[in-house]
Amino acid sequence: MPKKHNNNKGLFDSEHRILVQGVIDYAIFMLDPKGTIINWNAGAERIKGYHPDEIIGQNFARFYTDSDRAAGRPARALNIASSTGRYDEEGWRVRKDGSFFWASVVIDAIRDDFGNLIGFAKVTRDITERREAQQKLERVQRQLAESQKMDALGQLTGGVAHDFNNLLMIVSGNIQTLKKIVESEPKALRAVHAIETATKRGASLTRQLLTFSRRQSLNPLPTDVSEHIQSIADVLRSGLGKAITLHIDTLDDAWPVTIDATEFETALLNLVINARDAMTDGGQVIVKARNITKTDEPEGRYVAISVEDTGDGIPTDILAKVFDPFFTTKPAGKGTGLGLSQVHGFAHQAGGHVGIESELGYGTTVTLYLPPTDTLCAEESGSSRRGTRARGGTVLLVEDNPDVAEASAGLLEQLGYRVRVSNNAEAALLEIERDGIDLAFTDIVMPGKIDGLGLAKMLRATYPHLPVLLATGYSEALAGRKLDFHVLRKPYEIHELSQALAKLSS
Numbered sequence: 001m002p003k004k005h006n007n008n009k010g011l012f013d014s015e016h017r018i019l020v021q022g023v024i025d026y027a028i029f030m031l032d033p034k035g036t037i038i039n040w041n042a043g044a045e046r047i048k049g050y051h052p053d054e055i056i057g058q059n060f061a062r063f064y065t066d067s068d069r070a071a072g073r074p075a076r077a078l079n080i081a082s083s084t085g086r087y088d089e090e091g092w093r094v095r096k097d098g099s100f101f102w103a104s105v106v107i108d109a110i111r112d113d114f115g116n117l118i119g120f121a122k123v124t125r126d127i128t129e130r131r132e133a134q135q136k137l138e139r140v141q142r143q144l145a146e147s148q149k150m151d152a153l154g155q156l157t158g159g160v161a162h163d164f165n166n167l168l169m170i171v172s173g174n175i176q177t178l179k180k181i182v183e184s185e186p187k188a189l190r191a192v193h194a195i196e197t198a199t200k201r202g203a204s205l206t207r208q209l210l211t212f213s214r215r216q217s218l219n220p221l222p223t224d225v226s227e228h229i230q231s232i233a234d235v236l237r238s239g240l241g242k243a244i245t246l247h248i249d250t251l252d253d254a255w256p257v258t259i260d261a262t263e264f265e266t267a268l269l270n271l272v273i274n275a276r277d278a279m280t281d282g283g284q285v286i287v288k289a290r291n292i293t294k295t296d297e298p299e300g301r302y303v304a305i306s307v308e309d310t311g312d313g314i315p316t317d318i319l320a321k322v323f324d325p326f327f328t329t330k331p332a333g334k335g336t337g338l339g340l341s342q343v344h345g346f347a348h349q350a351g352g353h354v355g356i357e358s359e360l361g362y363g364t365t366v367t368l369y370l371p372p373t374d375t376l377c378a379e380e381s382g383s384s385r386r387g388t389r390a391r392g393g394t395v396l397l398v399e400d401n402p403d404v405a406e407a408s409a410g411l412l413e414q415l416g417y418r419v420r421v422s423n424n425a426e427a428a429l430l431e432i433e434r435d436g437i438d439l440a441f442t443d444i445v446m447p448g449k450i451d452g453l454g455l456a457k458m459l460r461a462t463y464p465h466l467p468v469l470l471a472t473g474y475s476e477a478l479a480g481r482k483l484d485f486h487v488l489r490k491p492y493e494i495h496e497l498s499q500a501l502a503k504l505s506s
Helices: 011-021 041-046 066-069 073-084 130-181 187-210 225-231 233-238 262-277 339-349 382-386 402-414 425-433 452-462 492-502
Strands: 028-030 086-094 100-113 117-126 219-225 245-252 257-259 285-295 301-309 353-359 362-370 394-398 418-422 439-443 468-472 486-489
Touching: 028 041, 041 117, 066 073, 073 086, 073 100, 073 117, 073 394, 073 418, 130 402, 219 262, 225 245, 225 262, 225 285, 225 301, 233 245, 233 262, 245 262, 257 262, 262 285, 262 301, 262 339, 262 362, 285 353, 339 353, 339 362, 394 402, 394 425, 402 418, 402 439, 402 492, 418 425, 425 439, 425 452, 439 452, 452 468, 486 492
Parallel strands: 245 285, 394 418, 394 439, 439 468, 468 486
Antiparallel strands: 028 117, 086 100, 100 117, 219 257, 285 301, 301 362, 353 362
């Protein structure tokens, strides 16, 4: 049986003096087997703030946070060091003045020549600055990864959006004709409606992907969000059902913001639908609009539009993923995982950002932070907004895809227009020279030296009184640009085409 080494104080002090002499960047001190501090170096005084006569004789547990002490972490550290010879970790520690710092801690067990535990050597470094630098680097890396992800998704979506939406345009355009043919045949009409619903769903998915990747072509205008939210309140209520109440709380003097009203409505509806799905037993959705100022940001003024629910809340490990495309917690077939992605994309494309807060059992709040604008556009007069160009005029339809041209011409004819078709910009210019054209309706993406946007600009310069309407499934030429022309997004329905043509009236 090993003999106890009772006279160890001289050895202990000698080893300690060699270890700590001249060290000021590290807190180095010794503990007895119970964790009582028995000496103290200059580095410990500098980092932790205690003079030797204030701390020697105290237990080292006082450096831990209240929660760590309650969890027994100091005793656990000594037990591990005693059994394995060494313990190391990083964590929060508390200085004399009550402030916190992030510490790197190493505890070594000290034994005598017979293997008896005679105490511990403890080394602590203040690595708060290193940790903050590491966290900043990780944030930058996450932002870079997010940017690369969105760019890749945008390139993929943009690459297929034009052709895919043209295909949907052919389906959507011909559905209007089929409706008239089968309106007296219920079974066939149900089939047509099913095709129409699927077409709308496909168009919506493409639009949401484009918005998330910030490739959606927008028509941003200065808007009073409080007034706009009130104007679509009935639409929001209709999406909630009877078991959930909607409360709208908006400021009358909320700052105007520059947004695409259609994308804003889609984002708000996505948030309300998500809130509804989080409240299976009913509840309340609160939509707010407030002016706020964030003092920690250079451009800290925002209009904050929030949607708050009283649902189940979102677990912390899921919260960071909710804006990722195709991520959903809903059962299969109940969600695409693109609703919040569209919200995220809309907020950033509008120059703002989006935040989310949630607590299990207490609900979730998603907030759009949109930068204010200085001016608010005057509303166009009711007569000019509602005025409709007289039916019977002649439309020059410029479209290189024959099937899309046929579908679009069919819609125009149902609206009472005569249609002349050109398949490129050069042919369109020759057709206009023949005279008799009341309106030009051109696709943006076309082969040849002049695309639809170039054609529209030429027509405006040469024929300033000729109304021009643009259409596109997707065009890189529109990404991030504000146009002076009205753009109709494919696939469009007959009522959307009618409204777009009406807006061209002066």
